Amino acid sequence: MNKTYYLIFLLFFAASYSSPGIADPVHVYEDFVGCFKNKTNISDKDLTDVVLSHTSVSYTPVLRAYIRNARFNTSSTPKPSVIVLPRVDSQVQAAVVCTKTLNLQLKIRSGGHDYDGLSYVAAVTFIVLDLSNFRNITVDMNEDGGSAWVQTGATLGELFYRIWEKSDVHAFPAGICPTVGVGGHVSGGGYGHMIRKFGLTVDYVVDATIVDAKGRVLDRKAMGEDLFWAIRGGGAGSFGVVLAFKVKLVEVPKTVTVFRVDRSSDQNALDMVHKWQFVAPRTDPGLFIRVLLASPTKNKTQTVNAKVRALYLGKANDVVSMMAKEFPELGLKIEDCKEMTWIQSLLWWMNHKDVEKVKTGCFTRKGTGLG
Ligand SMILES: Cc1cc2nc3c(=O)[nH]c(=O)nc-3n(C[C@H](O)[C@H](O)[C@H](O)COP(=O)(O)OP(=O)(O)OC[C@H]3O[C@@H](n4cnc5c(N)ncnc54)[C@H](O)[C@@H]3O)c2cc1C
Incomplete structure (x- = not known):
């Protein structure tokens, strides 16, 4: 130089x-x-x-x-x-x-x-x-209906998978994107496609270990209820480093149903979306109906496309007859529905090619192909 x-x-x-x-x-x-x-x-x-x-x-x-x-x-x-x-x-x-x-x-x-x-x-x-080396997950099906200690560097997908290894009728109510981290998600509140039935993710946190600003390792008892409250929704980074959360599991049926319905303006999308606003928050709590709206231009005219994606914690026949009564504008048919296990439904939400093949890789960063 x-x-x-x-x-x-x-x-x-x-x-x-x-x-x-x-x-x-x-x-x-x-x-x-x-x-x-x-x-x-x-x-x-x-x-x-x-x-x-x-x-x-x-x-x-x-x-x-x-x-x-x-x-x-x-x-x-x-x-x-x-x-x-x-x-x-x-x-x-x-x-x-x-x-x-x-x-x-x-x-x-x-x-x-x-x-x-x-x-x-x-x-x-x-x-x-x-915290990517902090990803141990211990699931205990003998304690109080099922619980798990999960280190905060684990992803939600890894937690779902470890629960499924122990029981296919237990789950954890959290976000559906499997690559989201337990640390930020749980400490920020967390919601997912079972929110209507089970509420927020933080409602299922029963204990935690944290390193506080003085460098002490504290569990729920040692940190006290105020700090324990703050790290469940307040963004834990303001209070310390959460090492692990202990969470309660929830029970789900062996068979759940998912469905997709797509409607354009010509197929009554507007009436359907209008009615959805009244049905989705009030129907059976086991049914979560999400609508995604797009507004493409067709022959120089702006149109509306509505994509409905849903999870029902029960059988296909039941949700079809429920929708026929409460939400005829949806036009749900049995052919639109797929019955599967809860863990398979996560792969379906992620548009995974083969929901039959549930394996660890599907729930890690590489397996999902998601950000
Ligand atoms: C693709 C995508 C999908 C999403 N889907 C959902 C969803 O379905 N439902 C939902 O509720 N949210 C969803 N989110 C939002 C997501 O839950 C939050 O952004 C969450 O904070 C991310 O957590 P993380 O650990 O992955 O992120 P990070 O970027 O690692 O952390 C987020 C925040 O939490 C702090 N933090 C992380 N770990 C710890 C720890 N151990 N102790 C203390 N503080 C910590 C970080 O410092 C940072 O401030 C989604 C986000 C994305 C990008």
């Missing part, structure tokens, strides 16, 4: 880190590692897998693996000075204490589905705590 280029490089490098609030990542990494080693006694060999500097070969693949919004996957998107990939609770505790000591911001990431990239982008110097 000749002298002029070297000077330009130095000026550019200095300018990059002279903006207010952004520190040089090399120094941040060194300071952070010093503190982290002190708190955890981690070996140098393990350290390279757990604390990643921006020069580590794993840094970019790990960062990108859970960026779910392409708007935040650009060269100008602010990047963390350090990524921490904890494997045990004490490493989460050290990450919290060290970021606080060094006056840095900690971004906690579970499934990375935050719409604004809040789990991996910040305008100040920050560290990402990536």
